[in-house]
Amino acid sequence: MSSYRAEGFDLSTWKAILPLIGILAVLPACAQYPGQVTKTAKDTPELRAIAVLEWTGEPGKPNRSRLVPVAVLDAGQLQDGAIYLARPEPLSLEGEVEYELQQNGKPIGIYDIRNAGQEQGSWVGYGAWRPMPVARPRPSQQQLAHTRIDEEDAQSDEPVLHRKHHADDRPTTGTGNGSASPAPETSSDPDRPTLHRSPSSDSASPSQTSSSDSPTLHRRDSSDSSASGSDTGDASSSDPDRPVLHKSRKVKQEDIGHSESVDTTDPDRPTLKRGKSAGPNLEVVPSLIGLPPDVQQAVAVSDAKTHPVHPWTYSWASPDDEAKMKSAMEDIARTALGLNPPAPPPAPKRTTATTRKSAKPAPPPPAPAPLLDEQFHVFELAYGSGATMVLSAHTDGPLGKQKFVTLIAQPDLYGNVLVLLKNVTDAAHLDDRPRMKLVDAVDAMADNRGELLFELRGATQRQFALYRVLRGQAERLFVTGGQDFAADSRN
Secondary structure, three states: OHHHHHOOOOHHHHHHHHHHHHHHHHHHHHHOOOOOOOOOOOOOOOOEEEEEEEEEEEOOEEEEEEEEEEEEEEOOEEEEOOOOOOOOOOHHHOOOOEEEEEEOOEEEEEEEEEEEEEEOOEEEEEEEEEOOOOOOOOOOHHHHHHHOOOHHHHHHOOOOOOOOOOOOOOOEEEOOOOOEEEOOOOOOOOOOOOEEOOOHHHHOOHHHHHHHOOOEEOOOOOOOOHHHHHHHHHHHHHOOOOOOOOOOOOOOOOOOOOOOOOOOOOOOOOOOOOOOOOOOOOOOOOOOOOOOOOOEEEEEEEEOOOOOOOOOEOOOOOHHHHHHHHHHHHHHHHHHHOOOOOOOOOOOOOOHHHHHHOOOOOOOOOOOOOOEEEEEEEEOOOOOOOOEEEEEEEOOOOHHHOEEEEEEEEEOOOOOEEEEEEEEEEHHHOOOOOEEEEEEEEOOOOOOOOEEEEEEEOOOOEEEEEEEEEOOEEEEEEEOOOOOOOOOOEO
Protein backbone atom coordinates (compact mmCIF):
# COMPACT_ATOMS: atom_id res chain seq x y z
CA MET A 1 0.00 0.00 0.00
CA SER A 2 2.86 2.36 0.74
CA SER A 3 4.37 1.78 -2.67
CA TYR A 4 1.13 2.88 -4.41
CA ARG A 5 1.05 6.07 -2.34
CA ALA A 6 4.66 6.70 -3.13
CA GLU A 7 3.93 6.72 -6.87
CA GLY A 8 0.90 8.96 -6.44
CA PHE A 9 -1.76 6.19 -6.68
CA ASP A 10 -3.82 4.83 -3.84
CA LEU A 11 -6.30 1.99 -3.73
CA SER A 12 -9.32 4.20 -4.43
CA THR A 13 -7.67 5.56 -7.59
CA TRP A 14 -7.07 2.07 -8.95
CA LYS A 15 -10.67 1.12 -8.26
CA ALA A 16 -11.82 4.06 -10.41
CA ILE A 17 -9.37 3.37 -13.28
CA LEU A 18 -9.99 -0.37 -13.66
CA PRO A 19 -13.60 -0.01 -15.06
CA LEU A 20 -12.35 2.56 -17.60
CA ILE A 21 -9.64 0.17 -18.79
CA GLY A 22 -12.24 -2.55 -19.32
CA ILE A 23 -14.45 -0.22 -21.38
CA LEU A 24 -11.52 0.87 -23.57
CA ALA A 25 -10.61 -2.77 -24.22
CA VAL A 26 -14.14 -3.56 -25.46
CA LEU A 27 -14.48 -0.54 -27.79
CA PRO A 28 -12.24 -1.86 -30.63
CA ALA A 29 -14.15 -5.15 -30.69
CA CYS A 30 -17.45 -3.28 -31.00
CA ALA A 31 -16.08 -1.11 -33.82
CA GLN A 32 -15.08 -4.18 -35.84
CA TYR A 33 -18.44 -5.95 -35.54
CA PRO A 34 -19.60 -6.53 -39.15
CA GLY A 35 -23.17 -7.61 -38.45
CA GLN A 36 -24.75 -4.17 -38.06
CA VAL A 37 -27.63 -3.62 -40.51
CA THR A 38 -28.48 -0.07 -41.52
CA LYS A 39 -31.88 0.87 -42.82
CA THR A 40 -31.93 2.10 -46.40
CA ALA A 41 -33.54 5.38 -47.23
CA LYS A 42 -36.79 5.52 -49.14
CA ASP A 43 -35.18 7.31 -52.09
CA THR A 44 -32.41 4.69 -52.45
CA PRO A 45 -32.64 3.32 -56.03
CA GLU A 46 -33.28 -0.38 -56.43
CA LEU A 47 -31.90 -2.66 -59.12
CA ARG A 48 -32.35 -1.25 -62.60
CA ALA A 49 -31.20 -3.09 -65.73
CA ILE A 50 -30.41 -1.47 -69.08
CA ALA A 51 -30.27 -3.60 -72.24
CA VAL A 52 -30.59 -3.37 -76.02
CA LEU A 53 -33.17 -5.38 -77.98
CA GLU A 54 -32.08 -6.37 -81.48
CA TRP A 55 -34.54 -7.82 -83.98
CA THR A 56 -35.38 -8.25 -87.64
CA GLY A 57 -38.85 -7.85 -89.12
CA GLU A 58 -41.70 -5.64 -88.02
CA PRO A 59 -41.75 -3.95 -84.60
CA GLY A 60 -44.02 -5.90 -82.30
CA LYS A 61 -43.89 -9.00 -84.53
CA PRO A 62 -40.19 -9.72 -85.03
CA ASN A 63 -38.99 -12.65 -87.07
CA ARG A 64 -35.88 -13.06 -84.92
CA SER A 65 -34.86 -11.23 -81.75
CA ARG A 66 -32.39 -11.21 -78.88
CA LEU A 67 -31.68 -9.01 -75.87
CA VAL A 68 -28.12 -7.86 -75.11
CA PRO A 69 -27.51 -6.79 -71.47
CA VAL A 70 -25.62 -3.52 -70.97
CA ALA A 71 -25.59 -2.39 -67.33
CA VAL A 72 -27.22 -2.96 -63.95
CA LEU A 73 -27.65 -0.04 -61.54
CA ASP A 74 -27.07 -1.29 -57.99
CA ALA A 75 -26.89 1.19 -55.09
CA GLY A 76 -26.03 4.03 -57.46
CA GLN A 77 -23.20 2.15 -59.20
CA LEU A 78 -23.32 0.81 -62.77
CA GLN A 79 -22.24 -2.82 -63.10
CA ASP A 80 -21.63 -4.82 -66.28
CA GLY A 81 -24.96 -6.46 -67.07
CA ALA A 82 -23.32 -9.40 -68.89
CA ILE A 83 -21.49 -10.68 -65.78
CA TYR A 84 -23.42 -9.23 -62.83
CA LEU A 85 -24.42 -12.11 -60.47
CA ALA A 86 -23.93 -14.76 -63.20
CA ARG A 87 -25.20 -18.24 -62.08
CA PRO A 88 -24.35 -19.15 -64.86
CA GLU A 89 -26.54 -16.65 -66.75
CA PRO A 90 -26.39 -13.07 -65.39
CA LEU A 91 -29.14 -11.67 -63.21
CA SER A 92 -30.40 -9.47 -66.04
CA LEU A 93 -31.17 -12.52 -68.21
CA GLU A 94 -32.90 -14.79 -65.73
CA GLY A 95 -36.17 -16.37 -66.79
CA GLU A 96 -39.39 -14.32 -66.56
CA VAL A 97 -37.49 -11.01 -66.26
CA GLU A 98 -39.62 -8.32 -67.90
CA TYR A 99 -38.17 -5.41 -69.89
CA GLU A 100 -39.97 -2.31 -71.07
CA LEU A 101 -39.00 -1.35 -74.61
CA GLN A 102 -38.61 2.37 -75.20
CA GLN A 103 -38.21 4.61 -78.21
CA ASN A 104 -37.21 8.19 -77.49
CA GLY A 105 -38.38 7.69 -73.90
CA LYS A 106 -41.84 6.37 -74.81
CA PRO A 107 -42.81 2.73 -74.09
CA ILE A 108 -43.50 0.67 -77.20
CA GLY A 109 -43.79 -2.86 -75.81
CA ILE A 110 -42.82 -5.50 -73.27
CA TYR A 111 -40.12 -8.15 -73.75
CA ASP A 112 -40.24 -11.24 -71.53
CA ILE A 113 -37.05 -13.30 -71.12
CA ARG A 114 -37.66 -17.04 -71.57
CA ASN A 115 -34.09 -18.42 -71.72
CA ALA A 116 -30.52 -17.26 -72.26
CA GLY A 117 -27.40 -18.46 -74.07
CA GLN A 118 -23.95 -17.40 -75.19
CA GLU A 119 -23.06 -16.00 -78.59
CA GLN A 120 -19.37 -15.53 -79.34
CA GLY A 121 -18.58 -15.59 -75.64
CA SER A 122 -21.25 -13.05 -74.61
CA TRP A 123 -24.55 -13.71 -72.85
CA VAL A 124 -27.78 -12.82 -74.68
CA GLY A 125 -31.42 -13.44 -73.84
CA TYR A 126 -34.29 -14.78 -75.94
CA GLY A 127 -37.94 -14.17 -75.34
CA ALA A 128 -41.21 -12.81 -76.71
CA TRP A 129 -42.33 -9.30 -77.60
CA ARG A 130 -45.85 -8.46 -76.46
CA PRO A 131 -47.77 -5.16 -76.58
CA MET A 132 -48.07 -2.78 -73.67
CA PRO A 133 -50.96 -3.62 -71.33
CA VAL A 134 -53.90 -1.26 -71.69
CA ALA A 135 -55.90 -0.32 -68.60
CA ARG A 136 -59.64 -0.90 -68.85
CA PRO A 137 -61.70 2.30 -68.72
CA ARG A 138 -63.69 2.77 -65.55
CA PRO A 139 -67.46 2.42 -66.12
CA SER A 140 -69.55 5.56 -65.81
CA GLN A 141 -72.32 6.08 -63.29
CA GLN A 142 -74.93 5.46 -65.96
CA GLN A 143 -73.36 2.12 -66.88
CA LEU A 144 -73.19 1.13 -63.23
CA ALA A 145 -76.89 1.96 -62.80
CA HIS A 146 -77.83 -0.31 -65.72
CA THR A 147 -75.81 -3.22 -64.32
CA ARG A 148 -77.66 -3.25 -60.99
CA ILE A 149 -80.26 -6.02 -61.07
CA ASP A 150 -82.90 -6.52 -58.42
CA GLU A 151 -83.73 -9.91 -56.98
CA GLU A 152 -87.03 -10.03 -58.86
CA ASP A 153 -85.26 -9.33 -62.14
CA ALA A 154 -82.72 -12.02 -61.32
CA GLN A 155 -85.48 -14.58 -60.78
CA SER A 156 -87.32 -13.54 -63.91
CA ASP A 157 -84.16 -13.93 -65.96
CA GLU A 158 -83.82 -17.61 -65.16
CA PRO A 159 -83.75 -19.69 -68.40
CA VAL A 160 -86.84 -21.79 -69.22
CA LEU A 161 -86.80 -24.82 -71.51
CA HIS A 162 -89.60 -25.05 -74.08
CA ARG A 163 -90.42 -27.83 -76.50
CA LYS A 164 -89.86 -26.88 -80.09
CA HIS A 165 -93.06 -26.83 -82.16
CA HIS A 166 -93.26 -28.46 -85.57
CA ALA A 167 -95.83 -28.26 -88.26
CA ASP A 168 -96.74 -31.96 -87.93
CA ASP A 169 -97.03 -31.94 -84.10
CA ARG A 170 -100.14 -33.55 -82.64
CA PRO A 171 -102.68 -31.30 -80.94
CA THR A 172 -102.60 -31.24 -77.16
CA THR A 173 -105.51 -31.99 -74.89
CA GLY A 174 -106.03 -30.62 -71.43
CA THR A 175 -105.84 -32.87 -68.40
CA GLY A 176 -107.21 -32.60 -64.97
CA ASN A 177 -104.06 -31.17 -63.46
CA GLY A 178 -103.94 -28.36 -65.96
CA SER A 179 -101.14 -29.82 -68.07
CA ALA A 180 -101.46 -30.62 -71.73
CA SER A 181 -100.97 -34.09 -73.13
CA PRO A 182 -100.60 -34.97 -76.77
CA ALA A 183 -103.62 -36.49 -78.45
CA PRO A 184 -103.32 -39.93 -80.02
CA GLU A 185 -102.27 -39.88 -83.59
CA THR A 186 -102.16 -42.50 -86.27
CA SER A 187 -99.10 -42.33 -88.45
CA SER A 188 -99.36 -42.76 -92.17
CA ASP A 189 -95.84 -44.24 -92.36
CA PRO A 190 -96.09 -48.07 -92.27
CA ASP A 191 -92.42 -48.48 -91.38
CA ARG A 192 -92.51 -46.13 -88.41
CA PRO A 193 -91.79 -47.99 -85.13
CA THR A 194 -94.50 -47.88 -82.50
CA LEU A 195 -94.32 -48.02 -78.72
CA HIS A 196 -96.39 -50.63 -76.87
CA ARG A 197 -96.86 -51.29 -73.22
CA SER A 198 -95.48 -54.45 -71.77
CA PRO A 199 -98.05 -57.30 -71.72
CA SER A 200 -97.36 -57.87 -68.07
CA SER A 201 -98.65 -54.40 -67.21
CA ASP A 202 -102.30 -55.37 -67.95
CA SER A 203 -102.39 -58.15 -65.38
CA ALA A 204 -100.07 -56.54 -62.85
CA SER A 205 -101.37 -55.49 -59.51
CA PRO A 206 -102.00 -51.83 -58.78
CA SER A 207 -98.88 -51.71 -56.70
CA GLN A 208 -96.79 -52.71 -59.70
CA THR A 209 -98.32 -50.36 -62.23
CA SER A 210 -95.83 -47.65 -61.46
CA SER A 211 -92.91 -49.87 -62.45
CA SER A 212 -94.58 -51.63 -65.41
CA ASP A 213 -96.06 -48.58 -67.16
CA SER A 214 -92.80 -47.76 -68.89
CA PRO A 215 -93.21 -48.11 -72.67
CA THR A 216 -91.13 -50.70 -74.51
CA LEU A 217 -89.99 -50.74 -78.11
CA HIS A 218 -91.13 -53.70 -80.25
CA ARG A 219 -90.39 -54.56 -83.83
CA ARG A 220 -93.21 -54.75 -86.28
CA ASP A 221 -94.59 -58.12 -87.17
CA SER A 222 -92.07 -60.11 -89.14
CA SER A 223 -94.78 -61.19 -91.54
CA ASP A 224 -95.15 -57.64 -92.80
CA SER A 225 -91.50 -57.19 -93.60
CA SER A 226 -90.65 -60.74 -94.66
CA ALA A 227 -90.95 -59.91 -98.30
CA SER A 228 -88.70 -56.94 -98.19
CA GLY A 229 -86.26 -58.63 -95.80
CA SER A 230 -85.93 -61.71 -97.98
CA ASP A 231 -85.07 -59.59 -100.97
CA THR A 232 -82.17 -57.89 -99.26
CA GLY A 233 -80.96 -61.12 -97.67
CA ASP A 234 -80.93 -62.99 -100.94
CA ALA A 235 -79.15 -60.15 -102.68
CA SER A 236 -76.32 -60.07 -100.15
CA SER A 237 -75.92 -63.85 -100.06
CA SER A 238 -76.17 -64.43 -103.81
CA ASP A 239 -73.52 -61.85 -104.81
CA PRO A 240 -70.11 -63.57 -104.51
CA ASP A 241 -68.17 -60.33 -105.35
CA ARG A 242 -69.78 -58.23 -102.61
CA PRO A 243 -67.01 -56.87 -100.31
CA VAL A 244 -67.22 -57.83 -96.68
CA LEU A 245 -65.65 -55.80 -93.83
CA HIS A 246 -63.97 -57.77 -91.05
CA LYS A 247 -62.30 -56.51 -87.90
CA SER A 248 -58.57 -56.85 -87.79
CA ARG A 249 -57.46 -59.65 -85.50
CA LYS A 250 -53.77 -58.75 -85.67
CA VAL A 251 -52.28 -58.86 -82.23
CA LYS A 252 -50.11 -55.87 -81.38
CA GLN A 253 -46.66 -57.05 -80.51
CA GLU A 254 -45.03 -55.73 -77.41
CA ASP A 255 -42.24 -53.23 -77.94
CA ILE A 256 -39.67 -54.95 -75.77
CA GLY A 257 -35.96 -55.04 -76.41
CA HIS A 258 -34.09 -58.26 -75.66
CA SER A 259 -30.55 -58.49 -74.47
CA GLU A 260 -28.68 -61.44 -73.10
CA SER A 261 -25.84 -59.55 -71.40
CA VAL A 262 -27.83 -57.16 -69.20
CA ASP A 263 -26.70 -57.20 -65.60
CA THR A 264 -29.78 -56.65 -63.42
CA THR A 265 -28.03 -57.27 -60.13
CA ASP A 266 -26.69 -53.70 -59.92
CA PRO A 267 -29.38 -51.52 -58.26
CA ASP A 268 -27.61 -48.29 -59.29
CA ARG A 269 -27.40 -49.21 -62.98
CA PRO A 270 -29.05 -46.46 -65.10
CA THR A 271 -31.86 -47.50 -67.39
CA LEU A 272 -33.20 -45.88 -70.55
CA LYS A 273 -36.94 -45.52 -70.91
CA ARG A 274 -39.25 -44.13 -73.50
CA GLY A 275 -41.18 -40.99 -72.72
CA LYS A 276 -41.01 -37.21 -72.58
CA SER A 277 -38.01 -35.68 -70.94
CA ALA A 278 -38.68 -33.90 -67.66
CA GLY A 279 -35.63 -31.64 -67.98
CA PRO A 280 -35.72 -27.94 -68.84
CA ASN A 281 -36.42 -27.28 -72.50
CA LEU A 282 -35.73 -24.13 -74.49
CA GLU A 283 -38.99 -22.24 -74.86
CA VAL A 284 -37.49 -19.91 -77.47
CA VAL A 285 -34.97 -21.28 -79.94
CA PRO A 286 -32.04 -18.90 -80.61
CA SER A 287 -32.52 -17.50 -84.10
CA LEU A 288 -30.72 -14.15 -84.47
CA ILE A 289 -27.04 -14.85 -85.09
CA GLY A 290 -24.44 -12.25 -86.02
CA LEU A 291 -25.25 -8.75 -87.23
CA PRO A 292 -27.49 -8.85 -90.32
CA PRO A 293 -27.73 -5.60 -92.30
CA ASP A 294 -31.44 -5.15 -91.52
CA VAL A 295 -31.12 -5.49 -87.73
CA GLN A 296 -32.99 -2.90 -85.64
CA GLN A 297 -32.28 -1.78 -82.08
CA ALA A 298 -34.29 -0.39 -79.18
CA VAL A 299 -33.58 0.45 -75.54
CA ALA A 300 -34.92 -1.98 -72.92
CA VAL A 301 -35.30 -1.08 -69.21
CA SER A 302 -36.21 -3.41 -66.34
CA ASP A 303 -37.05 -1.80 -63.00
CA ALA A 304 -39.07 -2.88 -59.99
CA LYS A 305 -40.37 0.67 -59.53
CA THR A 306 -42.78 2.43 -61.85
CA HIS A 307 -41.40 5.68 -63.23
CA PRO A 308 -43.34 8.34 -65.14
CA VAL A 309 -42.91 8.48 -68.89
CA HIS A 310 -40.22 10.99 -69.84
CA PRO A 311 -39.95 11.62 -73.60
CA TRP A 312 -36.65 13.07 -74.80
CA THR A 313 -38.05 15.03 -77.74
CA TYR A 314 -36.79 18.61 -78.06
CA SER A 315 -39.15 21.31 -79.36
CA TRP A 316 -37.48 23.97 -81.48
CA ALA A 317 -38.60 27.57 -81.24
CA SER A 318 -38.54 27.75 -85.03
CA PRO A 319 -38.32 25.00 -87.67
CA ASP A 320 -35.60 27.01 -89.40
CA ASP A 321 -33.33 26.58 -86.38
CA GLU A 322 -33.30 22.82 -86.76
CA ALA A 323 -32.50 23.02 -90.48
CA LYS A 324 -29.71 25.50 -89.77
CA MET A 325 -28.12 23.30 -87.10
CA LYS A 326 -28.36 20.19 -89.25
CA SER A 327 -26.74 21.92 -92.23
CA ALA A 328 -23.89 23.22 -90.06
CA MET A 329 -23.24 19.77 -88.58
CA GLU A 330 -23.24 18.22 -92.06
CA ASP A 331 -20.53 20.67 -93.13
CA ILE A 332 -18.45 19.73 -90.08
CA ALA A 333 -18.94 16.02 -90.87
CA ARG A 334 -17.85 16.46 -94.50
CA THR A 335 -14.75 18.33 -93.39
CA ALA A 336 -13.88 15.56 -90.93
CA LEU A 337 -14.34 12.94 -93.64
CA GLY A 338 -12.33 14.92 -96.22
CA LEU A 339 -15.28 15.34 -98.60
CA ASN A 340 -15.23 19.12 -98.99
CA PRO A 341 -13.45 20.24 -102.19
CA PRO A 342 -10.35 22.39 -101.78
CA ALA A 343 -10.85 26.12 -101.88
CA PRO A 344 -10.24 27.66 -105.36
CA PRO A 345 -7.12 29.81 -105.82
CA PRO A 346 -7.63 33.56 -105.59
CA ALA A 347 -8.43 35.28 -108.88
CA PRO A 348 -5.77 37.67 -110.33
CA LYS A 349 -6.35 41.37 -109.96
CA ARG A 350 -7.73 43.12 -113.04
CA THR A 351 -8.33 46.69 -113.96
CA THR A 352 -11.80 48.13 -114.17
CA ALA A 353 -11.75 48.37 -117.98
CA THR A 354 -10.59 44.80 -118.41
CA THR A 355 -13.16 43.60 -115.93
CA ARG A 356 -15.98 45.30 -117.84
CA LYS A 357 -14.92 43.80 -121.17
CA SER A 358 -14.29 40.21 -119.95
CA ALA A 359 -16.94 39.95 -117.23
CA LYS A 360 -18.34 36.42 -117.02
CA PRO A 361 -20.82 34.94 -114.57
CA ALA A 362 -19.22 32.97 -111.74
CA PRO A 363 -19.71 29.19 -112.01
CA PRO A 364 -22.17 27.69 -109.54
CA PRO A 365 -20.61 25.99 -106.50
CA PRO A 366 -20.36 22.21 -106.71
CA ALA A 367 -22.97 20.10 -104.98
CA PRO A 368 -21.95 18.91 -101.54
CA ALA A 369 -20.67 15.37 -101.29
CA PRO A 370 -23.33 12.88 -100.17
CA LEU A 371 -23.37 11.47 -96.65
CA LEU A 372 -24.59 7.88 -96.63
CA ASP A 373 -26.69 6.39 -93.83
CA GLU A 374 -27.05 9.80 -92.24
CA GLN A 375 -28.80 9.84 -88.85
CA PHE A 376 -29.70 13.11 -87.14
CA HIS A 377 -31.32 13.15 -83.68
CA VAL A 378 -32.15 15.96 -81.26
CA PHE A 379 -32.80 15.31 -77.54
CA GLU A 380 -33.79 17.25 -74.46
CA LEU A 381 -31.91 15.16 -71.89
CA ALA A 382 -33.31 17.07 -68.88
CA TYR A 383 -36.32 19.26 -68.24
CA GLY A 384 -35.56 22.81 -69.33
CA SER A 385 -32.16 21.96 -70.83
CA GLY A 386 -31.08 22.89 -74.32
CA ALA A 387 -30.88 20.77 -77.42
CA THR A 388 -28.36 17.94 -77.69
CA MET A 389 -27.73 16.91 -81.30
CA VAL A 390 -26.20 13.69 -82.60
CA LEU A 391 -25.22 13.15 -86.25
CA SER A 392 -23.62 10.04 -87.73
CA ALA A 393 -22.81 9.13 -91.34
CA HIS A 394 -20.19 7.47 -93.54
CA THR A 395 -18.71 7.94 -96.99
CA ASP A 396 -19.53 6.12 -100.20
CA GLY A 397 -17.34 3.45 -101.72
CA PRO A 398 -16.25 -0.12 -100.98
CA LEU A 399 -16.74 -1.41 -97.47
CA GLY A 400 -13.01 -1.65 -96.83
CA LYS A 401 -12.43 2.02 -97.71
CA GLN A 402 -15.35 3.71 -96.00
CA LYS A 403 -14.89 6.38 -93.34
CA PHE A 404 -17.27 6.97 -90.44
CA VAL A 405 -18.07 10.05 -88.37
CA THR A 406 -20.21 10.70 -85.28
CA LEU A 407 -20.77 14.15 -83.74
CA ILE A 408 -22.30 15.21 -80.43
CA ALA A 409 -22.98 18.95 -80.35
CA GLN A 410 -25.06 21.71 -78.75
CA PRO A 411 -25.97 25.25 -79.83
CA ASP A 412 -23.78 27.91 -78.24
CA LEU A 413 -24.85 31.36 -77.04
CA TYR A 414 -24.47 32.84 -80.53
CA GLY A 415 -26.53 30.23 -82.34
CA ASN A 416 -23.56 28.31 -83.74
CA VAL A 417 -22.73 24.62 -83.38
CA LEU A 418 -20.49 23.69 -80.46
CA VAL A 419 -19.01 20.21 -80.99
CA LEU A 420 -18.69 18.28 -77.71
CA LEU A 421 -17.39 14.99 -79.13
CA LYS A 422 -16.18 13.93 -82.59
CA ASN A 423 -15.45 10.33 -83.55
CA VAL A 424 -13.79 9.70 -86.93
CA THR A 425 -12.54 6.31 -88.06
CA ASP A 426 -12.22 4.15 -91.16
CA ALA A 427 -12.78 0.51 -91.98
CA ALA A 428 -9.09 -0.35 -91.64
CA HIS A 429 -8.84 0.83 -88.00
CA LEU A 430 -12.17 -0.22 -86.48
CA ASP A 431 -10.56 -2.44 -83.85
CA ASP A 432 -8.35 0.44 -82.70
CA ARG A 433 -11.07 3.09 -82.87
CA PRO A 434 -14.58 1.62 -83.18
CA ARG A 435 -17.45 3.23 -84.97
CA MET A 436 -20.01 4.95 -82.71
CA LYS A 437 -23.61 4.12 -83.59
CA LEU A 438 -26.38 5.77 -81.56
CA VAL A 439 -29.02 3.46 -80.09
CA ASP A 440 -31.18 5.96 -78.16
CA ALA A 441 -31.37 8.09 -75.04
CA VAL A 442 -32.13 6.33 -71.74
CA ASP A 443 -32.36 7.20 -68.05
CA ALA A 444 -29.64 4.81 -66.86
CA MET A 445 -29.10 6.35 -63.40
CA ALA A 446 -32.81 6.63 -62.48
CA ASP A 447 -32.35 10.36 -61.79
CA ASN A 448 -34.78 11.65 -64.45
CA ARG A 449 -31.88 12.66 -66.71
CA GLY A 450 -31.11 11.00 -70.01
CA GLU A 451 -27.83 9.49 -71.15
CA LEU A 452 -26.81 8.67 -74.72
CA LEU A 453 -26.40 4.94 -75.38
CA PHE A 454 -23.96 4.11 -78.22
CA GLU A 455 -22.92 0.86 -79.83
CA LEU A 456 -19.14 0.79 -80.32
CA ARG A 457 -18.76 -1.54 -83.29
CA GLY A 458 -15.36 -2.79 -84.41
CA ALA A 459 -14.30 -5.24 -87.09
CA THR A 460 -14.41 -8.33 -84.86
CA GLN A 461 -16.01 -7.18 -81.61
CA ARG A 462 -18.30 -4.57 -80.14
CA GLN A 463 -19.25 -2.85 -76.89
CA PHE A 464 -21.93 -0.51 -75.56
CA ALA A 465 -21.20 2.80 -73.85
CA LEU A 466 -23.22 5.42 -71.95
CA TYR A 467 -22.34 9.11 -72.35
CA ARG A 468 -23.59 11.91 -70.13
CA VAL A 469 -23.85 15.43 -71.57
CA LEU A 470 -23.49 18.00 -68.80
CA ARG A 471 -22.04 21.53 -68.55
CA GLY A 472 -20.92 21.65 -72.16
CA GLN A 473 -19.07 18.32 -72.05
CA ALA A 474 -19.82 14.78 -73.20
CA GLU A 475 -18.20 12.33 -70.76
CA ARG A 476 -18.27 8.58 -70.99
CA LEU A 477 -20.14 7.25 -67.98
CA PHE A 478 -19.89 3.49 -68.51
CA VAL A 479 -18.65 0.96 -71.08
CA THR A 480 -19.22 -2.79 -71.19
CA GLY A 481 -16.36 -5.24 -71.20
CA GLY A 482 -13.65 -2.96 -69.79
CA GLN A 483 -11.76 0.01 -71.16
CA ASP A 484 -9.27 -1.55 -73.57
CA PHE A 485 -11.36 -1.75 -76.73
CA ALA A 486 -13.28 1.53 -76.55
CA ALA A 487 -11.09 4.61 -76.44
CA ASP A 488 -12.39 8.14 -76.17
CA SER A 489 -12.36 10.12 -79.41
CA ARG A 490 -12.12 13.89 -79.00
CA ASN A 491 -10.53 14.96 -82.25
